[in-house]
Amino acid sequence: MRLWSLNPSYLDTRGLLALWREGLLAQRVLGGHTRGYRRHPQLERFRSHPSPAKAIAFYLDVVFSESRARGYCFDRSRIEAPVEPVPAIEVTEGQLRYELSHLAGKLESRDPARLAQLARDRPPEPHPLFVAIPGPVASWERPRKSP
Numbered sequence: 001m002r003l004w005s006l007n008p009s010y011l012d013t014r015g016l017l018a019l020w021r022e023g024l025l026a027q028r029v030l031g032g033h034t035r036g037y038r039r040h041p042q043l044e045r046f047r048s049h050p051s052p053a054k055a056i057a058f059y060l061d062v063v064f065s066e067s068r069a070r071g072y073c074f075d076r077s078r079i080e081a082p083v084e085p086v087p088a089i090e091v092t093e094g095q096l097r098y099e100l101s102h103l104a105g106k107l108e109s110r111d112p113a114r115l116a117q118l119a120r121d122r123p124p125e126p127h128p129l130f131v132a133i134p135g136p137v138a139s140w141e142r143p144r145k146s147p
Contacts, residue, residue, distance in 0.1 A: 001025065003042045003059070005091040006099050007125040008066040010118065012111040015103070016067060020074055023060045027080055030056055041140035045089050055089065057081035059129045092135030096124040098143060 001022045008016060026043060028034045030052045037043070049055040061083040067074040100120065107115035126132050137143060 001037060001040050001042050003046075004099055004103075005095055005126055005130050006103065007127050008063050010100070010103060010124070011066075012107060012114045013070075014110060015106065016063070016070070016072070020060070020063050020067065023056065023063055024078055027053075027056045027060065031080065041142060044140045045091075045138075049086070049089055051086060053081040054084060054086045055129060057083050058086050059127065062128050086129070088131040089129055090133045091126055091130040092138055093123060093132050094136040095138040095141060096126055096132055098137045098141060100124040102144075 002018070003022060003026055004011065004015075004019060008019060011019060025034070025037065026040075026046065029037045029040070029043060030046055046052045046055050046059075057079050060079045061076075064074050064076050064079070100118065104115055104118060104120070107118070123132065
């Protein structure tokens with residue numbers, strides 16, 4: 001499961017589709033509707049939010065909006081909680097840089113054109129649910145290699 005802290009506009013088609021599916025799975029896990037993935041580290045930041053269900057709903061709504069901008073037909077009715085503004089979740093700049101590097105590795109093989117569009121000379125833009133703060137890679141991340 002990968003719930004990107006990056007703005008969904010960075011993702012290629014495959015990444016956006018996977019994020020939608022994994023976000024819906026995260027919604028089910030946070031709602032107690034499944035036994036799998038309950039201890040997944042990527043869910044820690046949602047669980048620590050004052051309203052996890054509303055946070056994941058807001059997160060999914062942003063992904064839905066990106067899908068609409070690209071002409072895709074995601075089903076918004078699958079977002080279970082009301083979508084409304086929620087307090088932001090902090091994400092470290094180190095985490096955002098790690099994710100951008102991780103995404104670049106994926107795009108290298110599956111979408112070189114999108115990789116070429118990534119602006120790696122400026123700080124990565126977070127998903128609107130998140131606000132960037134100084135710091136290293138998040139403690140819940142399980143890096144495969146050093147960022």
